[in-house]
Amino acid sequence: MANPNSRTALKEYCLRALGKPVIEINVDPDQVEDRIDEALQYFAQYHYDGVERVYMKYQITADDITRARSDENMTTATDVDGSTTATWKLGKNYLPVPDSVLSVIRVFDFTDKAKINLFDVRYQLRLNDLYDFSSTSILHYQMTMQHIDFLDHVLVGETPIRHNQHMNRLYLDMDWQTDVAADDYIVIEAFRKVDPETFVDVYNDMFLKKYATQLIKRQWGANLSKFNGVQMLGGVELNGGEIFQQANEEILRLEEQIQLAYELPPEYMIG
Secondary structure, three states, X not given: OOOOOOHHHHHHHHHHHOOOOOOOOOOOHHHHHHHHHHHHHHHHHHOHHHEEEEEEEEEOOHHHHHXXXXXXXXXXXXXXXXXXXXXXXXXXXXXEOOOOEEEEEXXXXXXXXXXXXXXXXXXXXXXXXXXXOOOOOOHHHHHHHHHHHHHHHHHOOOOOEEEEOOOOEXXXXXXXXXXXXXXXXXXXXEEEEOOOOOOHHHHHOHHHHHHHHHHHHHHHHHHHHHHOOOEOHHHOEOOHHHHHHHHHHHHHXXXXXXXXXXXXXXXXXXX
16 A cells, blocks of 8 residues: 555555565564554654644542642652751652653643633723724733733742653642642643554655655664675575665664754743
8 A cells, every 4th residue: 555544554565665575574573563663753753743732631639639748758868978868758749641742831820810800900901991992902901911911920920840751740830739629620731642543644654654664674684684695595695784774874864854854843842
């Protein structure tokens, strides 16, 4: 199939690109699966089409709050000179996140700006200044709202967050006793891997097909490299080292190409 739409179809496409069935590809099926996994992981990590920006909601549970407030996880640390010891509380103030999440950009603030009372300055602005959009400029309103948002940022601040994709935890450094309650919702902005099993067009990506093919070719060359110089029937001589070298050069070229043309700027992936 020229346009693979599944993992099996991609594997067969790569093997045909290397010469199957005309040429025997000396790679174990498990090795092929490993190289496909490696290609998909690299594609999700560096290609802008391998991730998507998402907004995920999470409902705080009583267990989350209890864990964050717990003092059970204690440890002692000794100074460098060995003279003093201190007890540190290791953070349990985290929320579980799916392993498909690569990075968390931000968590939206917890203030409910939708509930504006009669004495709120934003209500008064809308009541007195915006009675008629056709005859009143909204420039003053926009500037005032930006100033209010700036004051909120300075006086209240944003909730500090920490995230590592290998831990599958989102740490929220806040006061879990007063800032949140059980059954509250928070909204998380993050980058998440595109699931190829759901969006099968990923398997037909031009870069992914080329990269997976070269990874399998390099594995093929590595398998044959120990037979260098061995002559087969008819005088054919195996040269796994050359196959390995050719594939390695093409892999380096593809990885340089993805960094120059397809990789997202680092600031988009860092919260």
